[in-house]
Every structure is written in structure tokens, then in C-alpha cells.
Amino acid sequence: MESKRQQKFAGLLQEELAAIFQREGAxxxxxxxxxxxxxxxxxxxxxxxxxxxxxxxxxxxxxxxxVNSHSSEIRYKLGSRIRHQARVIPTLTFFVDDTNEYVEHMDKIFDKIAKERTQEQRDEEANEQ
Incomplete structure (x- = not known):
């Protein structure tokens, strides 16, 4: 579990990195x-x-x-933005957040299950008649 200090610093980093990628990400x-x-x-x-x-x-x-190949340049830009708020500029490691892909995959599975259930219900109704 992260401490309040870690959470606050992570929020600052997220905000500043977002600004860097928004302005210079292209x-x-x-x-x-x-x-x-x-x-x-x-x-x-x-x-x-x-x-x-x-x-x-x-x-x-x-x-x-x-992005990883430019991590030192991004860290330098981050350092120039937060130099008055942090003693140490952290080493940055970047990872892909595949949460959206996972959610899409799960949605497809649930849709498939729902279609199978409705098909089974139709088959049961047809057999009853």
C-alpha cells in the first residue's frame, strides 16, 4: 500500500508527464x-x-x-518542471497499460455468453410449442 506521500508525488508526476506528452509527445x-x-x-x-x-x-x-528510448530526455524535461517541488527526480520506467484491451476482451466474452443464452431461450421456446 502506498503512503500518502507516495500518492501525492505520483499525482504530481502524472500531471507533469501528461503536460510533457501533450506538448511534446508529437x-x-x-x-x-x-x-x-x-x-x-x-x-x-x-x-x-x-x-x-x-x-x-x-x-x-x-x-x-x-518512449523508453527517450526516457532520459523526458526525465530531464520532468526535472526542469518539478525542480522546486522535489529533491530527487525519479528514474522513469514506462509500461503499457492494457486495461482497455482487457475490458474490450471481457466485453466480447460477455456479449458471446449473452447471445448464447438468448439462443438457448429461443430454442427452448420453440421446443415448448
Whole structure:
């Protein structure tokens, strides 16, 4: 469980990273919208795990690799934005947040189950007549 301090710092990082990606994200990933969905910070605030979601991209792993290759530049920009609010600028590690894909997958499964149930009900009604 994260402490209040970690949660507060993670919120700050999420906000500032979102601003960086909004303004300068096109330089890293043209025509791709990057959303910071979650930030987890280590207890010593030295390491931050940043979870990203990509829109308008065909290859999320390539997009993630591109962002990871620019992580030192992103960390530098983050440092210039939060230098008066933090002693240490955390090391950034980026991960893909596949929650949306998981939700879509589960929705498809539930739709399939619902269709099978309605088909079974129709079959039972036809047999009763």
C-alpha cells in the first residue's frame, strides 16, 4: 500500500508527464495520443513506474520502445518542471497499460455468453410449442 506521500508525488508526476506528452509527445510519436493512466512511485521516491495508454497506433510495443528510448530526455524535461517541488527526480520506467484491451476482451466474452443464452431461450421456446 502506498503512503500518502507516495500518492501525492505520483499525482504530481502524472500531471507533469501528461503536460510533457501533450506538448511534446508529437516529437516522439507523431499522430499518436499518449495517456498516462497510472504512476507508481517507490517508497524512497527514486523510481517511478509510468503506465501509458496509446491511441491511434498499430504497434503499442514499438510505441513503448520509442518512449523508453527517450526516457532520459523526458526525465530531464520532468526535472526542469518539478525542480522546486522535489529533491530527487525519479528514474522513469514506462509500461503499457492494457486495461482497455482487457475490458474490450471481457466485453466480447460477455456479449458471446449473452447471445448464447438468448439462443438457448429461443430454442427452448420453440421446443415448448
Amino acid at each position: 516529437a516522439y510519436l507523431p499522430n499518436t495520443l499518449v495517456t498516462i493512466t497510472k504512476v507508481r512511485v517507490s517508497p524512497d521516491l527514486a523510481v517511478a513506474k509510468v503506465y501509458l495508454s496509446f491511441l491511434n497506433t498499430n504497434n503499442t510495443s514499438l510505441s513503448l520502445a520509442t
